[in-house]
Amino acid sequence: MKAHKAPNSARRNEQSRQAILTATRELIAEVGYAKVTIEAIASRAGVGKQTIYRWWPSKGFVVLESFVALIETEEGAVELPDTGDxxxxxxxxxxxxxxxxxxxxxxxxxxxxxxxxxxxxxxxxxxxxxxxxxxxxxxxxxxxxxxxxxxxxxxxxxxxxxxxxxxxxxxxxxxxxxxxxxxxxxxxxxxxxxxxxxxx
Amino acid sequence: MKAHKAPNSARRNEQSRQAILTATRELIAEVGYAKVTIEAIASRAGVGKQTIYRWWPSKGFVVLESFVALIETEEGAVELPDTGDxxxxxxxxxxxxxxxxxxxxxxxxxxxxxxxxxxxxxxxxxxxxxxxxxxxxxxxxxxxxxxxxxxxxxxxxxxxxxxxxxxxxxxxxxxxxxxxxxxxxxxxxxxxxxxxxxxx
Amino acid sequence: MKAHKAPNSARRNEQSRQAILTATRELIAEVGYAKVTIEAIASRAGVGKQTIYRWWPSKGFVVLESFVALIETEEGAVELPDTGDxxxxxxxxxxxxxxxxxxxxxxxxxxxxxxxxxxxxxxxxxxxxxxxxxxxxxxxxxxxxxxxxxxxxxxxxxxxxxxxxxxxxxxxxxxxxxxxxxxxxxxxxxxxxxxxxxxx
Amino acid sequence: MKAHKAPNSARRNEQSRQAILTATRELIAEVGYAKVTIEAIASRAGVGKQTIYRWWPSKGFVVLESFVALIETEEGAVELPDTGDxxxxxxxxxxxxxxxxxxxxxxxxxxxxxxxxxxxxxxxxxxxxxxxxxxxxxxxxxxxxxxxxxxxxxxxxxxxxxxxxxxxxxxxxxxxxxxxxxxxxxxxxxxxxxxxxxxx
DNA sequence: TCTTAATCGAGACGGTACGTCTAGTCTTCTG
DNA sequence: CAGAAGACTAGACGTACCGTCTCGATTAAGA
Missing domain, CATH: 1.10.357.10 (Tetracycline Repressor, domain 2)
Incomplete structure (x- = not known):
């Protein structure tokens, strides 16, 4: 297994990144994870496949990041109820x-x-x-x-x-x-x- | 998903079945489950692919049966120690x-x-x-x-x-x-x- | 360069072969040779890419065979005029x-x-x-x-x-x-x- | 096909031009023409891809110019022998x-x-x-x-x-x-x- | 004993997706 | 401010497997 080496992220296109994460979430919801392919994500996001392979080592990491991104937006309210009981x-x-x-x-x-x-x-x-x-x-x-x-x-x-x-x-x-x-x-x-x- | 319908097993070739289960176990040990393919199992077992598709609905069931077969052979001795404590x-x-x-x-x-x-x-x-x-x-x-x-x-x-x-x-x-x-x-x-x- | 090894041709599907040769000729006429891709030929012929790669070592041989096939059909009449002069x-x-x-x-x-x-x-x-x-x-x-x-x-x-x-x-x-x-x-x-x- | 319009050559960097022509000749000799890519030429010449696209309309012209440049340097001695026979x-x-x-x-x-x-x-x-x-x-x-x-x-x-x-x-x-x-x-x-x- | 029909090994088939490569364009930063 | 560096969209490459589908060649059952 080749180690994944993310390139210098200074030049990274944030728009593409967001489009990829969004497309990933949508596709999982629509067809289920097992049938989500890198090609479909790229196509839906209007992005070249290479842009995905450049920044993520595998489909799993794209999916993970797509959820992390989702959670980070609604952050803050995460706390358990404390009624004293x-x-x-x-x-x-x-x-x-x-x-x-x-x-x-x-x-x-x-x-x-x-x-x-x-x-x-x-x-x-x-x-x-x-x-x-x-x-x-x-x-x-x-x-x-x-x-x-x-x-x-x-x-x-x-x-x-x-x-x-x-x-x-x-x-x-x-x-x-x-x-x-x-x-x-x-x-x-x-x-x-x-x-x-x-x-x- | 089409329901898997196992054909009449009277004519089933037991030698092939064993070869498939053994090949499956060996391949998982050698290359890891994710990289085990039906084609590789068939090839290793000296069996046509159709023979696998005929008797098992998916790779998971082949794997499962290969382990069940393994466990059934060493059955009997399975009991927990009972020292009283x-x-x-x-x-x-x-x-x-x-x-x-x-x-x-x-x-x-x-x-x-x-x-x-x-x-x-x-x-x-x-x-x-x-x-x-x-x-x-x-x-x-x-x-x-x-x-x-x-x-x-x-x-x-x-x-x-x-x-x-x-x-x-x-x-x-x-x-x-x-x-x-x-x-x-x-x-x-x-x-x-x-x-x-x-x-x- | 890996030598191309054609498999046993006994099982070859003649319909697919003809479809590929025809599709190749049509595509060359339509878009020009340089823009003809294996993928396009396969798609036009309703054939898997592997079926092309299985039987021909490169695009050039497919093209060659498509012309040879064409010429062989009109064979017989090929003779130069002989007026005596x-x-x-x-x-x-x-x-x-x-x-x-x-x-x-x-x-x-x-x-x-x-x-x-x-x-x-x-x-x-x-x-x-x-x-x-x-x-x-x-x-x-x-x-x-x-x-x-x-x-x-x-x-x-x-x-x-x-x-x-x-x-x-x-x-x-x-x-x-x-x-x-x-x-x-x-x-x-x-x-x-x-x-x-x-x-x- | 877009017509190639060479920009004002006044600002052209002659060092880059020479590096590109040299790299082109070297690469053709090393890996063969078919495998020479614009990217490889740019990389070898230490030049941005855009610098090549800016000044040449296609790979062929780069190759052609690289040979013309070579021949022009050894010009003059080109004459056929004339022994009278x-x-x-x-x-x-x-x-x-x-x-x-x-x-x-x-x-x-x-x-x-x-x-x-x-x-x-x-x-x-x-x-x-x-x-x-x-x-x-x-x-x-x-x-x-x-x-x-x-x-x-x-x-x-x-x-x-x-x-x-x-x-x-x-x-x-x-x-x-x-x-x-x-x-x-x-x-x-x-x-x-x-x-x-x-x-x- | 002799069909005869299912199963077998083999592997070609139409497909899908893979991960890589290159084209040609666009953007950013540096000298 | 031109140029190096390289990220970008696009899409073909050749490979790997999928699951289906013939092909004869066994092979076991029932006629």
Missing amino acids: IEADLKLVMRETMEEFATPAFEAPIRALNTEIINDPALAEAYNEKLAAPTDEVMRARLRSARHAGQLSPDADLDLMAEMLYGPLYQRWLLRSGPLTPEFADGLVEAVLRAFGPRA | IEADLKLVMRETMEEFATPAFEAPIRALNTEIINDPALAEAYNEKLAAPTDEVMRARLRSARHAGQLSPDADLDLMAEMLYGPLYQRWLLRSGPLTPEFADGLVEAVLRAFGPRA | IEADLKLVMRETMEEFATPAFEAPIRALNTEIINDPALAEAYNEKLAAPTDEVMRARLRSARHAGQLSPDADLDLMAEMLYGPLYQRWLLRSGPLTPEFADGLVEAVLRAFGPRA | IEADLKLVMRETMEEFATPAFEAPIRALNTEIINDPALAEAYNEKLAAPTDEVMRARLRSARHAGQLSPDADLDLMAEMLYGPLYQRWLLRSGPLTPEFADGLVEAVLRAFGPRA
Whole structure:
């Protein structure tokens, strides 16, 4: 595998970049990730194929950047609810997350990205840094608040806790190993809180 | 998508079938799943392409069957250790699972399968039934034994418990979102046992 | 340069072959040789690109074969006039040849072929064998008849004679180094006959 | 086809011009004309592509100018031998010409030019004027001398004679329609002299 | 035992997309 | 402010595979 070497970006055409990211998002929504081709993106964006190959090492990175760009525009409002009741808040968040996962418009591209991530460590790194890390940080912030409020054990490992909340959910969704029901979300939250609650 | 209709298997050539499954496994190990093509499998197996298309609906199913075939041959010995100490046993199992995940010979094909599963519900179902279910059942058997021994709460949800053990581990591995260290395994087991232990 | 290895032609699809040769001729007539692409030929012929690459080593050979095919269909009538007067016959033939050279429908593809021949010895060989040799043989047959009739010296080198008739004409045409006038043709014939006539 | 309009040459950078012509000659010698690209010339010459497009209408003209430039530097010594024996002199010249044609360093670029000339009338004109005409004139000068010496018929058409000497030779070479042997050269000269000799 | 019909290896077929290459134009920065 | 540097749109290149489709040549079943 040849390492991708991005050229000097000073001369980069920002209009083309935006057109490519937009076309990518549109195409994924229209025909599904697996059928999105570099040629189609270039054609839709009114751009030469070389312009894509010049700046991105693979389709996965184009897709990733197209989502990062989308998220960055709506940034700021990303924060979990904090009613003071950690259990209620977590259950709500988990249910909302599950619903998001069930939305085709959301599901398709994320599944797509995960497909690529599995076999591309470089893309995985970029994904974790650009998309997963911010999401996790939001969760950890809420947990930190709860711990401060005495609703969690003072020595609760919040990183592990976040992973225990998201991991089982994610697995069921990605591998379709089980249904995403509210009961599942509630049971998961309750179990995690038993593990990290103040009594533990 | 046209439904795959397997023809009458009475006339099926078992030698060809075995050659295909073996070639598939070899090729995945040699060049990685993404670069394995139907043509390469056919060529390696000394088989016409049509013979593959006749009996399997997609590459994913060939891969899946090649692993199922492998596992079925070594069946029987699959059982978790039971020293009477559930915490020690689980920690051991989790560490061993992690090591397995780190073995290239094991990692490559499982990643391969997961790639296909993500975008193919039918394959996901077959995967969960043929490969995941047996593994989970082994885990649940050990947990049932522990509950019977009073090391777990009488009303512990063993299905959920198994998912909480495997989910975070699986997520870290598949998405490379964190390192697979013994400390992580231990922390995970301890937290899950706090959630489902006799006091809870 | 990789040697072109035509596969076993037993399975060859004759319909596709004809469609390709026809499409090639049409495209050359429509847009000119330089702008004819393999992709366009394939598309026009309703054929996969690989089918062209499988059977021909380069665009030049496709073009060559398309003309050979054309000529072979009208075969049989190819013979020079023989009125008994070699000078008159040659002058007529040379003038007709010049007119042919001036016909766009004829000129374009032959120029095209010559372009390729210059830099491709293999194509040159095929061209000389398939297109040039038959034409030359027809000329030599007429000269042989004239020699037999005593209108040429008994030891006249007919091969050289043919080359001296066609060479200057060809050069003027290909390199546009001079006009193709009847006077030029007549002068050329007269000079060649002085060189190879019975008195010489 | 857009007419090429050379800009005001007052500001033209002579160093760049020379670098381009030199790079062109070197590249033709190294990789062959067909594989020479404008980009490669610009890169080798340390020049922007635009500088080439600004001053030359096509690759052919760059090649042509690169040879004209070369020839102009060694000009003056161009004259045919004149021993008084036209047959011996012509045979010598023809043999030398053939040898030149067989020299790769000479052959490659001339073939290259001819490739372009075939399909580009404007270039053909420039070629005939700049390269062919001087060569022909040298030949005609020698023939004029022979006619004056009574070795040729007083009314011999020297232009036609020159074409009859070069034409067959050129055709054999360009189309590889036959071997370039001394016997061929001698036979050609003898035949032409029979046609244009004093007796005729 | 002899059809006879499905399966087999083989590989040509019409296609799609790949990633690279070059053309010719346009833009930016530097000497 | 001309020129080097090089990014841009466009599109052909030749390759790799896809999944379908013949081709005989087995081969196993039932007549």
